[in-house]
Amino acid sequence: MADPTTTAALLAGAAGTTGTATPVIDLAGARKTYRTGSVEFEALRGVDLRIEPGEYVAIVGPSGSGKSTLMNVLGCLDVLTAGSYRLAGEDVEELDEVELAQVRNRRVGFVFQQFHLLPSLSAVRNVELPLTYRDTSAAERRARAVTALERVGLGDKLDNRPGELSGGQQQRVAVARALVGEPDLLLADEPTGNLDSTSTRDVLGLLDELHAQGRTVVLITHEQEVAARARRTVRVRDGLVVSDEVGA
Numbered sequence: 434m435a436d437p438t439t440t441a442a443l444l445a446g447a448a449g450t451t452g453t454a455t456p457v458i459d460l461a462g463a464r465k466t467y468r469t470g471s472v473e474f475e476a477l478r479g480v481d482l483r484i485e486p487g488e489y490v491a492i493v494g495p496s497g498s499g500k501s502t503l504m505n506v507l508g509c510l511d512v513l514t515a516g517s518y519r520l521a522g523e524d525v526e527e528l529d530e531v532e533l534a535q536v537r538n539r540r541v542g543f544v545f546q547q548f549h550l551l552p553s554l555s556a557v558r559n560v561e562l563p564l565t566y567r568d569t570s571a572a573e574r575r576a577r578a579v580t581a582l583e584r585v586g587l588g589d590k591l592d593n594r595p596g597e598l599s600g601g602q603q604q605r606v607a608v609a610r611a612l613v614g615e616p617d618l619l620l621a622d623e624p625t626g627n628l629d630s631t632s633t634r635d636v637l638g639l640l641d642e643l644h645a646q647g648r649t650v651v652l653i654t655h656e657q658e659v660a661a662r663a664r665r666t667v668r669v670r671d672g673l674v675v676s677d678e679v680g681a
């Protein structure tokens with residue numbers, strides 16, 4: 434059932450397809466103002482951020498500094514109030530809601546702290562979901578989902594529902610779901626926030642592997658230990674980038 438072409442494509446990841454120098458993320462002068470009644474709050478106050486294909490970047494900062502706001506913008510879940518955002522060369526600010534949803538589906542794979550799996554669906558059906566919005570046959574969807582689950586070490590849990598899996602296994606299903614559509618960007622918001630230390634190591638090891646294979650990974654985290662796994666650390670405070678360092 435496994436199609437070798439699909440398997441190769443999935444394993445090769447973004448590295449094989451990004452021969453150009455187009456950054457995956459190109460954010461310039463990014464501002465985000467929230468309005469609550471008559472009160473305005475500027476959660477992003479002029480952020481410039483460029484992330485190249487294959488980078489592994491941690492975004493860190495205190496509570497309320499704007500990390501989730503930034504993640505929502507990067508993942509096309511929300512739009513800027515001012516400034517520009519290009520995702521893999523595409524000018525996101527120009528798009529309407531429907532186009533934005535399409536870009537999100539095609540270009541971004543999400544991993545959240547709470548896993549966000551559908552409890553009534555098996556692991557393989559959860560992983561197939563992002564492909565249902567595409568022009569892909571049922572057989573191919575299934576084959577790609579199986580390959581993605583094998584990739585995260587869950588080839589023996591295809592038919593288990595989330596409630597029949599450990600937290601770490603559920604998060605690996607979420608990683609498989611994020612990868613199945615071969616996105617340009619893997620975006621993870623506190624992906625180990627709900628995991629014990631063993632599962633944390635597991636999931637971080639998986640992200641390391643994906644990075645080694647050329648995936649672009651952006652991780653938002655509170656935890657220094659988690660941030661230390663990334664090659665580059667971007668620190669956010671009060672809606673601004675206050676440092677941006679590439680580690681050893």
Ligand SMILES: Nc1ncnc2c1ncn2[C@@H]1O[C@H](COP(=O)(O)OP(=O)(O)OP(=O)(O)O)[C@@H](O)[C@H]1O
Pocket residue numbers: 467468469474475476494495496497498499500501502503
């Ligand atoms: N929908 C909203 N409406 C109004 N203000 C908001 C909204 N979302 C976020 N904010 C405000 O914007 C600021 C940044 O919030 P954000 O959620 O991005 O912080 P964060 O860095 O992710 O924090 P945490 O580490 O606690 O998750 C906060 O002061 C928050 O109160």
Ligand SMILES: [Mg+2]
Pocket residue numbers: 500501502
């Ligand atoms: Mg947050």
